[in-house]
Amino acid sequence: MYTYQKEINLKPRARGFHLITREIESSFPDISNINFGMLNVFIKHTSAGLTINENADPTVREDFESHINKMVPENQAYYKHTFEGPDDMPAHIKASLMGTSVNVPITNGKLNLGIWQGIYLCEHRNNAGSRKIVITAQGN
Amino acid sequence: MYTYQKEINLKPRARGFHLITREIESSFPDISNINFGMLNVFIKHTSAGLTINENADPTVREDFESHINKMVPENQAYYKHTFEGPDDMPAHIKASLMGTSVNVPITNGKLNLGIWQGIYLCEHRNNAGSRKIVITAQGN
């Protein structure tokens, strides 16, 4: 068994949900060395998350943004952590709801995703820069 | 260290939360080959999820279904992705809230779950068929 690991910077995105599967695959060709194993993608931030969901219709990603803004609204009277702007504390909560990393099986040198699955960057800040992720593949 | 991996089809379930621990263990006996390691169970769909929770009282699973329907209601005016029915877009969001995979430590050839823990299939569609999962165990 081997471990391959690489840290990369994702290009900056607007607030919302964005497909990054291809950006991950193209920047981490080591996946092709593994017959059977696991990939972990980890984001080194607390106001953006990662999840796996539908990879075809862009309105799915728009509806994610609409609904998560309703589930975790800005400007609530009980927020104490407000000095970084109204989008900041909701961004922290949203990041934990979506999660900080995703795991994907690797089979025969490829990500073994379902045909409708893609990896999402969940960008919860209004004006975020590049996001750092660590990609780790382990297997035979 | 070794990697064991297998893709299986779960039997179809009704919308709701379902214990699948025994179905996973019985279809993946390779767990017994590992003294210390990790298991990953990954679902290859975007409208069903996996989580770990209470394995004893069936009303816990009923309450999960009641509450997640309140947290992510159907027929909201802001949903744009509506052509697959009112249960579809909520199913995508619920799947990401629960998660696409679970990790469980393996210790002495067995899943090292707490005594009250079981693995749930979170089925969010009204009329879903069989769901594909990939089970991967890695360890010594």
Next chain:
Amino acid sequence: MYTYQKEINLKPRARGFHLITREIESSFPDISNINFGMLNVFIKHTSAGLTINENADPTVREDFESHINKMVPENQAYYKHTFEGPDDMPAHIKASLMGTSVNVPITNGKLNLGIWQGIYLCEHRNNAGSRKIVITAQGN
């Protein structure tokens, strides 16, 4: 590749969100043996969870508690699993929203967290005791 694994008991905490990064690192020095790999921290309970979020301002953790209590309120008429008290069923749901385990890359013998990231114990019961976690590190 090697697997290191250890089960430890976290000291009891009050209901709320608590940083446990140092408690994990100090009780699991095996991390320093791994150049490239992954750490998994798994909680063996169904009414407490684990997540990764902001490690600096304590009001972030207070706001997490305020908001999750609003997202998953107690004493809802549809709860059937009520015999362990009003905080119990919400605790199960919150645990699945936050998650039962976290994965962190290990790089050069250290957790490769972002500078603002820490591991949280999400304690959802009013009067919980010590919580058991299983820590597993795998890598080269």
